[in-house]
Amino acid sequence: MKYKREILATTAIIGLAGAAALALRNNDEPLQTVQFVELEKYLGKWYEIAAFPQRFERGCSNTFAEYSLNADGSIAVKNSCIKEGKLSVADGEARVVDKKTNAKLTVQFQWPFKGKYWIIGLAHDYSYAVVGHPNRKYLWILNRKPQMDSQTYNHLLAMAASKGFDVRKLVKTVQN
Numbered sequence: 203m204k205y206k207r208e209i210l211a212t213t214a215i216i217g218l219a220g221a222a223a224l225a226l227r228n229n230d231e232p233l234q235t236v237q238f239v240e241l242e243k244y245l246g247k248w249y250e251i252a253a254f255p256q257r258f259e260r261g262c263s264n265t266f267a268e269y270s271l272n273a274d275g276s277i278a279v280k281n282s283c284i285k286e287g288k289l290s291v292a293d294g295e296a297r298v299v300d301k302k303t304n305a306k307l308t309v310q311f312q313w314p315f316k317g318k319y320w321i322i323g324l325a326h327d328y329s330y331a332v333v334g335h336p337n338r339k340y341l342w343i344l345n346r347k348p349q350m351d352s353q354t355y356n357h358l359l360a361m362a363a364s365k366g367f368d369v370r371k372l373v374k375t376v377q378n
Contacts, residue, residue: 233336233365235305236324241298243328244321245269245277248344250375251330251355256340258292261285263376267344269296279309323361332358334367341367348377 250265259265262283270278277296282289292311296319300306307319317340323332331344343350343358363369 231366233320233322233334233338235300235303235320235322237303237305239304239321239324240328241271241277241304244304244324244331245271246346248331248346249348249377251343251345251350251377252372252374253342254340254371255373259283262290264348264378265375266348277307279311281311322365323358330354330358332362334362334365338365338367341369341372343372 246269248267248269250267253259253265262285265281265283268280268282270280272278272295277298279294279296281292281294284290294309294311296307296309298304298307305321307321308316309319310316318335320334320336321331322334323330325331329346330350333342333344334340341362343355343362359369359372362372
């Protein structure tokens with residue numbers, strides 16, 4: 203049994219290394235999103251499972267986002283985390299920029315700065331999502347629950363790597 207676990211772990215590491223090498227090779231290809239997002243199903247609470255470290259999230263744990271529909275059709279975004287023992291909240295707004303797929307959005311937390319929010323992976327039941335930026339400097343793995351099983355997580359790592367993201371930069375988010 204011990205050897206079986208070691209073989210599986212080694213296989214996973216080799217697979218991730220290969221995926222990382224593939225990511226570096228695919229970095230120049232246009233980033234592909236999912237084919238279609240039903241916005242009503244996407245709304246609600248999402249827990250951050252892992253992300254590329256960003257200065258605006260430095261020191262955060264228990265990070266989650268809540269999305270709700272505004273009257274004008276835009277999406278209210280409320281990002282929350284625990285920072286220095288206190289709840290930190292950032293309110294923003296997202297707008298769909300690709301009405302054909304609903305998978306490409308812009309998000310704005312502070313005028314005039316906007317960021318691209320592209321949904322590049324999505325479970326059929328909307329239980330997890332992978333969001334990235336076409337420059338591949340931003341990546342988030344999101345889940346409807348604060349924890350994600352390792353098989354799903356590894357599958358999403360491989361998918362993100364195949365889309366040109368250097369998944370070695372991902373840092374798991376503390377969710378407790």
